[in-house]
Amino acid sequence: MYPPPIQKLIEQFSKFPTVGPRTAARFVFYLLQAPKEEIEELVNSISNLSKEIKLCSFCFKPYAGPGNLCEICYDPRRDRTKLCIVEKEVDLEAIEKTKKYNGLYFILGGTVPLLKKEPKKIRISELIERIKDPAIFHLFNASFEEIIIATNPTPEGEATALYLEKKLKPFNKKITKLGRGLPIGGELEYADEETLSEALQRRK
Amino acid sequence: MYPPPIQKLIEQFSKFPTVGPRTAARFVFYLLQAPKEEIEELVNSISNLSKEIKLCSFCFKPYAGPGNLCEICYDPRRDRTKLCIVEKEVDLEAIEKTKKYNGLYFILGGTVPLLKKEPKKIRISELIERIKDPAIFHLFNASFEEIIIATNPTPEGEATALYLEKKLKPFNKKITKLGRGLPIGGELEYADEETLSEALQRRK
């Protein structure tokens, strides 16, 4: 057993995504031998994070800077007729990297739960308000014509997509979803049946 | 070092796909302790393989049975206006399993080489002859309206698809390719940029 201050920090690091107790222990021993200044800088960075980073009042992307809007929502060159709904920030970054999308985003903050446990809070009502009237949320002259549901093709993501489609139907917008099919580099032989079925049906 | 009869069989098994010398050695030691009848049956099965299995005179699928056509080409309920070109037999089986395709196939037997080494023999001229006039190859009343190029989305498969598109252009048929995009169960965060670009462009 480690002494309590070490044990406690191991437990705290163990809450980080992908980190188990063994890795958490390595983090703590790394910190124990790190120079004083490195520790101080790390502590400062973590403390300042929530002070320096705001969530965009329209899309909920974390950003640093003046005003109420993130650099994407604020940018007048972005196409304000398109809205892409993603589960989380990293998905937004993945789409940005492709440089194939120039519209706006909305970060849901998760997926609808598959089993009816405690309903995790995802931003459904916030989404609907923003589609109804973007101007209220500091985004003037936006009017969405296409709404792209870009949740993951996992069971949770698919359930969320279905739920969103139903919720967004009354708005009479064009609703699209990301293409399903064979990933680049994949092989028919190892593709699961459902992916191959999609690839066949979506051939063109 | 193993005695020559063992060493030789290790080398022969090492030519099998996915088999290295260590696995090949395990195969030989497995055979050395297997019952005499099992060995005899195996030898018979291998010897008879090429006698009992014919290649379909139209699509080159291996099959056992009377006549010149495999069970798919022979089946009058299959849609003889569609032809799906695959690299190899296992790809055909993968597509059959989805039960989403009811047309005919053509097995190319490989891909065009990416680098101009010894050009591996793939059945390009055979393909063209069969598209031109299926009846010559025992397939009466077939007339292809759609040709689906179902090569793998690997670099070799893509190069082959490009090559086929060029070669088949003069026939003025509808040419389609399998849908590219996110596989079922995949995540945007881990998708490569090209796959995600395709998924965005093929949204609907």
Add this chain to the structure above:
Amino acid sequence: MYPPPIQKLIEQFSKFPTVGPRTAARFVFYLLQAPKEEIEELVNSISNLSKEIKLCSFCFKPYAGPGNLCEICYDPRRDRTKLCIVEKEVDLEAIEKTKKYNGLYFILGGTVPLLKKEPKKIRISELIERIKDPAIFHLFNASFEEIIIATNPTPEGEATALYLEKKLKPFNKKITKLGRGLPIGGELEYADEETLSEALQRRK
């Protein structure tokens, strides 16, 4: 479903160690497109295996050559006071490669079953007869002073070692087992407790 001659061969290859139905299918399709001569050679090699390879009448090592003894048992320069008991042929080869052992071997042909199912035949009585009187089995002037039990440190191998120790006790020979401890390149941090305990107790 594949035609019966293919299906049958897939099933036969699936009995090979490490081979599942998918790999077995790849083997069959490899054979279907292989040149006729390669198939014939393979069939010959498999058929001849049991004709050309004998099991050494003393140690049960497969060998090709005249006489009753394999090249190790026959070699007068080997130390005939030591006998190393291994589970299988590949273990013997692994020990030979180290060039750190110059005695004789005995191949058990497996391990004792952990659960009392159908007792797999391993060569216990054969081992005892050979230790008692090697001369009867064509190995003259051998007299074992040390018997090394070199079964694997797996649960099955350990159970077999225990069983052998009990069976060999009446012969009043020196019985040894391979050293347990940290493997080269290993790390204390990732070693299981039992291995580390052994390493501590066997320190020197």
Add this chain to the structure above:
Amino acid sequence: MYPPPIQKLIEQFSKFPTVGPRTAARFVFYLLQAPKEEIEELVNSISNLSKEIKLCSFCFKPYAGPGNLCEICYDPRRDRTKLCIVEKEVDLEAIEKTKKYNGLYFILGGTVPLLKKEPKKIRISELIERIKDPAIFHLFNASFEEIIIATNPTPEGEATALYLEKKLKPFNKKITKLGRGLPIGGELEYADEETLSEALQRRK
């Protein structure tokens, strides 16, 4: 690109062992959505770590508590005739878990560099002073009869062991090293030659 406060924290987390930029980004997004109290507690734990944790004045183990000695060095029931030298704290914990060792430890803080770059500071002179006269370092009535070099069986660990053996020779103590051999659960077939050679030579 992420905003600078996020980017900076990603870089800081990327210095943690086993963490790359992608995982570091996940840590930051985890913190961005974590409750304020969790962040504060984490910051406190990290800040307090170096205040609450001292290094044992004898063995350099991190510990929390009064006095100059850690709970192992302080414990009168430990065998003060044995000293086990480990590379790092986690190795000490691994040995403690086996409950097969009751002596004292010394944490070197690393290994000697294999290539003559900047010599990483490891505690060689500190080790020698403590072996010479443990009492100066608050460890009274200790007198080491056996010194166990428990560095890892990696190239760096082995080089360090050799270096230590040379340095400790003048003290005329019994010097031992952890046993090398087959790890529990390992198989001869897959063991590297050196490990199998050790296992053969250390048979008993």
